[in-house]
Every structure is written in structure tokens, then in C-alpha cells.
Amino acid sequence: MKRQLVAVAALAATLLGAAACGSNDDDSPTTSASGPVDGKGKTLKVWLMVDAQSAWKGVVDDASKRFTAATGAQVNVEYQQWANHLTKLDATLAGSDVPDVVELGNTEFPKYVFSQAFAAINPGDYENSGTWLAGLKGACDFEGKTYCVPYYAGARVLIYRTDLFKSAGIAAAPKSYDEFLADADKLQVASKSDTKFGAVYMPGQYWYSAMSWVKAGGGEIAKQDGGKWAGQLSQPASVQGLQKWVDLVKKYSKADPTKNENDQAGIFAQGQAGMFYGNAWELGAAEQIKKDPNDPNSALVDTKVKGKLAAAPMPDVPSFLGGSNLGVTEKSQNKELAAQWVKYFTDSTSMAGLIKANALPNSTALLDKAATDNPAIAPSALAAKSSWFTPNAEKWADVEKGNVLQTMLTDIITGKKSVADGAKWADDQINSTLNES
């Protein structure tokens, strides 16, 4: 009897506690990044992805220095790995000792914005906010407010072997898709004796690429219709785009249909392909590799293709606009300080540093400047102007994590499913994931 009473009391207390917690969650005020903040004695915890450490650490240090001079607060930057950063972030956000600023990929952001992980910010406080790239900013918008700040972008380009082009009698980078296919044919003929050679290296689960072909033909991945998402891959235009991509892969690629694009630069560096489709920085990654891949300060060694690569926009194919945004966490104890740091890290001075490090800036206004200042990223700056972005659904990250598109592509390339059947299957998966309550 007594025990029952205690149990009832405990249950009641839990419910009351839950009710109390439940009442004050929504509509926190927008965090401002303007106006002076005194940060003396405080230390900001910032999570950036490893790219910042390997490619533009100087920009990070410079922004932090300017931030410290203005506010007096210190900055502690921790660099994260792409492979496990979301699992780590989830576990950390569930606790109370959270990072103040977090970088996430732009396709990853909507899920976290929807889950109220980030504080609303005031775009007007940030430089170039009027011309932020739509593909980055779209991920930050939710119910009329902005929850993150665009950081940098990347667009995919065609990277090719100049020496092979020359010996196959090709004078310049292709200007149209037909020309691209004709060049691939020529490369294939020129290297006929090498059975391992494929004119285009295109791994089977490279869905950013496949979806670019879908977009090129006027297709869509999914669209919202009256509050519900509907997968569009089985629509005729999408199927046509997929078919075009699959034809390309089957005819010219020797890549593993079950691999993704993660190590494509390294494989391309082996010299058994004529072209590949990658981020601008992958050109450098193919030409030089770190002697010790586990050491960020390791010396670089030249690969077989050093000095033989060039990049150009992929003709007639819009690029997926990849990139990252920065958010101030909702649980942060120093939101205003955090917003200030983001302001310094995304201002024009920092952007100029990023451009030098071969990354695309966060604003369309800076893209032209990027192309003239740094010829190495001119093709991708051009590609970024005609780019696309994944459906802006809060559950989109689950479609990516669920391997839906990857599985579909492998199934189609290996002939396990026809293009139409594969697309139909993917649509079903997309519908049930995006519309799940």
C-alpha cells in the first residue's frame, strides 16, 4: 500500500515536472550580433569541420584574433570529422555543456533548425547578408526566421587530364554535353590498350552527381504540395536524366558501382581515368597527397597526375551547391558572443581568406571577385551561379542517412532494377521519410 503511494507520488512529480518544462520552449528572442558585448574571462567553444583546419586555419585564427580584440573573450576551436560529427553533436546537444557555435553541412541544417537546436539570428547584423547564396541560406530559414549564417560553398566541376586530352586530339574543355560525350569517346579510343582505363571516373553511389543530371533534364528530387512532400524521381523528366547518367556510367566508367565519391580524387590520381566530376579543391587533392594522411601538418607528395589536371564547368549540367553554415546553439550560455564571432568569421575579410584557400564565398556578390582573384576556383565560381539544392525539408537529412538515393543508383547501374522501377522505389522511400510525423 505504502509502496503504491510512493509510486503514484513519483509519477505525479514526473508529470508535473514535464508539464513545467513543456511550457517555456517556443519563441526565444532573436540573438543580436550588433552592439558591444563584454566577454572578458569567457571562452567560446566553436566546432568547425576539419576542412577549416586543413585548408584555411589562418582565416579562423585571424577572425578569432579580431573577435578577441573587440570583446575580450577567448575562442577555443575544436575540429570535427565528417564521418561521425552528427552522432557526436546529437549526444552533446542532449547534455548541457554544448559548443556555442557549430558548423554543419547545408543539407544537414534543416533537421536541426526544425528540432530547435539553433538560436534565431538577425541577418542584418552580418556582412553581405543581402546576397547570401540561396542554396546555403535556404537551409537556415524556418517559419520566417533565420537560424544560421552561410559560411562557404563548393560547386562541382569537370576535372580532366590535359595530357590525355592533348594526345587524343582534344583542344579545349567541352562546351556542351554532346561535346563532352564525344571527348569521352576520343579518350576511350586513345587508351584502348589499357583495359583498366575508363574515360570518366564516376562511382555508382555518387548521388550529388546523378541528381545533377536529373536537374539538367528538368527533373526534381521531391517537391512540396499542400504541406506534403512528393518524390519526383519517377516523373518522366527525372527518369530521362537518370537514364542519361546511367548510360554515361555504364559506357565510360570503370568505378565500383557500390562506392561513393569520398575517395575519388585518390583513385583518379592512379591515372586510370580521363575525367571526373568533383569539387574544385579535389583537383589539388588528386595532384598532391599528404605523406601521412593522419597528420594535418604532414608534407605533400606529388601523384602521377601532378601538373596534368585542369577544371572547367560541367557543360549543360547544373551543380549541386554544397557548403556549410554556422549556427549559434540554442543551449549556448554566450549566444551574443557566439553571434559576434560568427560575424567576424563570415565578414568580407574572412571571405577573402577563404577565396585564397580555394573555397567559394557565401555571397553571390563575391563570386565574380572570387573568379578574378583566384583563377583556380573560377570554374566552380561559374558553376555555382547555375546550381541546385536538395529539397528544403526538415527530414531530408534522414533520406541521405537512409541511403535511399545511393541504393537506388547501385540497383540501377548493376541492372538489379530498371531506371523506372528504381526511381519508383526511391520515391516511395522519400515520401514515407519526408512525410513521417
Place this chain on the structure above:
Amino acid sequence: MSVVESPTTRRTGGSTPHRAPRRATRSRRSRPGAATPWLLAIPTLILLAGLLGYPLVRMVVLSFQNMRLRELISGRTPPWVGFDNYTKVLTDSVFWTVVGRTVGFTVVCVVVSVVIGLGIALLMRRVAYGVRMLMVVAMMFVWALPQLVAAQIFRWITDSDFGVLNYVLDKVPGLNYQNHSWFVNPWQGWAVITTLVVWAGVPFLAITLNAGLTQVPKELVEAATVDGATPWQVLRNITLPILKPLLTIVTTLSVIWDFGLFTQNWALRDGHPEPVYQTLATYSYTQAFGQSRYSLGSAISVITVLLMLGVMAFYIRQMFKIGEVD
């Protein structure tokens, strides 16, 4: 007076009819000290409750809620949904395919590894001492290799672009294994995974069974041989019956290990196994941590635990049985 019943006191107790009255009187006499064993066990029990009990209870509770990322971050109590997660899982054909695949893999893997393990153990009894030591050392190395490292090595061996397996097979005249992808065809992919699991599991089985085989009395085997028994008959009628308790235990253990397959298929598929390479463990992990369906993942885990409970109960009973025999 001893409170703990040790094997020696029991043996002196003689035949069973005498034991019942003795035990009764003793329990009456030892009542004042009855708390002692519990007191001694308390540190262990607290540790077990903390490390195993608490997460288990949380998992079961979680499976009746609907915890998503929003609830995880805000710390709000997720809404209670009763058996919704269970209905969702149990009516999902994908789940049952995964169960079927996991069970099928377990059966194949256990049978193959126990047969190979027993074979190696028998071989170890026949070879010279030096060779036996060499075998033990070689197997110890395999055994000592962390699963993740072994899986990475296998991933490199079977890599389509750089893998040594394709390179070697391609050297064989008539075979074209250039850029062959081992994971396009699920049968081939699972063959690779099974090979890895069996390869890593055999050392434990062989070394344990070898130890068990030393318990088979030589005289018995000799007598049988003199009586004209074939080696096969000796194995079936003498060796295996003596080895049976041990064999049962290692088989059950293998079932438990193989049923929970995670590291191998996870690493071989580079952390994102395709649907055909999902087992119960990876499926529940992907649901919970990949797609932030924490409650659904919990429900899958609870069902997995229930499925395993039968095997576990059998294993524990077997353990106690062996204790009694000794």
C-alpha cells in the same frame, strides 16, 4: 560452519535421500548469517544494476515513447505512444527481412565456424608439439586482432580498385576480376562478411575445443580402437559425447555473437550498409542514430533482446548444468 555450499561439503553429504533433511536443519541454524551472501554480493549487484539495469530500463521506457531529435535536444519528456513503435516495427516487412537475414547468417556462420573449429582442434591433437604451438600462436594473433581492424583489412583486400584479392584472381588465366566489386552481388558480399566472421571466430573455438579434447581419456579411445572401432565411430561415440557440454556452450556463445553482428558489415560497407547488408544490430543503429528515431530503434533492440532470450536462457541453463556435473 560454512554458509556457502562448497562442492566439498556437498560431496561429503553422500547420496541424495540424506541431503534433504540435512539442508533443512542447516538452513534453520544459519538464519542469523543469511544476509552475509547478499552483503558480499551488493557491490556487484549495484554495479550490474547501474551498468546494465539502468540502460535496459531506459531502453524499454524509450520504446514506449516517441523520442526524436527535438525531444533529445530540449530534454522534454517525449510523448507516450504505447505500443505504436512495436506495431510499426512488427508490421514492417523490411524488419522481417532483416530478421530473416540475421537468422540465416547466424545459422550459416555458426555451423561453418564450429565445424572448422572442431576440425582444427582435432588436428591439433594429432600434430607434433611444435606444430601445435605454432598453430596456437597463429590463432592467438587472429584472436587478438580487434574486430574493427580485421574488418578494415578485409575491406582493403576486397577493394575493387586497389584490392589484392582482385589482383591475385585476375592473374589466374581465364578469370577477369579487374575492378570487380564484391558487394554488388549480395551473395558474394555476404560470403566476404561470413569469411571474416568465421576467420575471426575460429581461434576461440579451436583453442577451447582443443582444451576440451585433452579431457578425453586416452584409454577409452585405445580400448575402442582395439575393439575395432573406426576413427569416425570413435569421434561420434566417444569424443563428441565427452565434448558435448563444452560444444554446447561454445556453440551458444557463437550464436549470441554472430546474431549481434555489427562491426564487420558496418566497416566493410564503410559505415553505410545498403539494405541487403543490414542486420538487426545495424538496422536498429541506423534507425536510432542515423535517422534520429531513437524510440523506434529502442523497440527494435527490445525485440532483438526478446528473440535472443531463448538462446540466453538455454546458455545459462547449460552453464548451471555443467557446474552440477563437476
